[in-house]
Amino acid sequence: MTDISVIGLGSMGSALAKTLLDNGYSVTVWNRSIEKSQSLRTAGAVVAESAESAVAASPATITCIKSHEQTLDLLHSLSDSLSGKTIIELSSGGAAEAEKLAQLLAQNNASWLLGIINAYPTAIGKDETVLTVVGAAEVWQAWHKVITTLGGNSRHVGTDASMLAALFAALFTTRQGFMFGMIYGGLVCKKAGIPLDVFAEQIPVSLGVLPSYHQYFADTVPSANFDNPPASMATYAAALDDALSTFKATGAPAELPQLFSDLAHQGIDAGLEDKALTALVELLSKK
Ligand SMILES: NC(=O)c1ccc[n+]([C@@H]2O[C@H](COP(=O)([O-])OP(=O)(O)OC[C@H]3O[C@@H](n4cnc5c(N)ncnc54)[C@H](OP(=O)(O)O)[C@@H]3O)[C@@H](O)[C@H]2O)c1
Incomplete structure (x- = not known):
């Protein structure tokens, strides 16, 4: 098991995974195209063979792919492995998809946080960087240290999935x-x-x-x-x-x-x- 998994290693997901590694977290990563995992493997990440094994590898998984729509498709295909896990969705997306995502995760006995990253990848890990996050207060309590490692000035602003959009x-x-x-x-x-x-x-x-x-x-x-x-x-x-x-x-x-x-x-x-x-x-x- 690792502390946290990161799915999606584009510009932003790579910065998130690297920052967590730099701050002492053990990290599992997965990206649809394997090439983007190599530099993180060198930096100490475990590279999962599938999105399913990435979710299985840690109690919480950060998803940062194109948008909520793609995250929904991906999580639909993994529903069996979601039970008891926390998904921290940091992809952008609309209100309707945010609601569907929250419903899918609740139906599968998974916890969730949704966040907006108000920064470029180069600002991830800085004290002044803000991730604006919604989700249940107890899930924020459990994972806020990870979020504030990514953006030191991050805030939990509510519990309703659709408000973030x-x-x-x-x-x-x-x-x-x-x-x-x-x-x-x-x-x-x-x-x-x-x-x-x-x-x-x-x-x-x-x-x-x-x-x-x-x-x-x-x-x-x-x-x-x-x-x-x-x-x-x-x-x-x-x-x-x-x-x-x-x-x-x-x-x-x-x-x-x-x-x-x-x-x-x-x-x-x-x-x-x-x-x-x-x-x-x-x-x-x-x-
Ligand atoms: N970059 C920024 O400055 C910034 C700032 C704030 C928020 N964000 C948000 O962060 C998210 C990621 O942005 P990014 O800049 O990292 O984008 P990016 O560099 O274009 O990377 C997109 C990533 O999503 C993956 N992906 C796309 N469709 C997928 C699918 N259907 N299934 C699985 N993986 C899929 C891609 O995998 P492949 O490598 O296989 O294509 C790639 O790893 C977006 O929602 C964006 O709005 C970005």
Whole structure:
């Protein structure tokens, strides 16, 4: 027996297995194509001959393959060997598949945790890295040391399998808001003849403001108290309109600033001009 097994040795699964080995865990690994196991064998892992024997080799198995759908297919074929085991599914996936996965494991007398890895493989094993995990509290208790070995700042946030997909969508959209903001920022600079290296150098100015945006959100949305904000919906709408008119004047594609302006104006039309911009969460969720 080993301490833990890892199924799926792509970029992420390999980083997970290597980090566990580096931290003194005994590890069994399995990958659909055997070549990816070789470097881990050299690093001290036991290479299983099948996914079934990998699950049998340890009390808990981390699965990190393409998505929940592939994990479901794989676990369906192993159902006889799942009893009494814990599966820690770290592949990405949707809410419906997460529910099916939890059901399949419960039907087979197996425990489970599902996690989102909020990092690239190079950040696995670092103190600041976060895996966001759901599952029964007692299963988290039993396996949290493994999870925090992979990401030192990891959190258990609930027990419902499907909540992770919504949380992933929320966090990913938050990050992509910044990514697409930079892309559209690049468009307006290009049209205005501003060298893109000048824009790229200035982006850290915006990064410096992000903590106060986070605070603005945290101070308002969880409590649903949108009164007396440091910047009101009307202030944001005016600035967004200025940005939109600059996009239009330069001939840059303006879908993103148009969306931002339209959303702020929906808030104003609903009488929320003195409230925080984040009151849009309440307003739009009623649609
Ligand atoms: N890379 C990242 O930065 C990152 C960050 C956060 C989360 N993730 C998540 O981690 C998971 C793995 O990502 P990755 O970057 O490691 O992907 P990857 O490098 O493309 O590796 C995918 C792995 O999944 C295996 N696989 C695919 N389909 C399979 C199936 N039907 N049955 C068995 N094994 C199968 C592949 O096996 P073969 O070698 O045989 O093809 C390979 O080992 C994904 O869900 C991804 O969203 C990745």
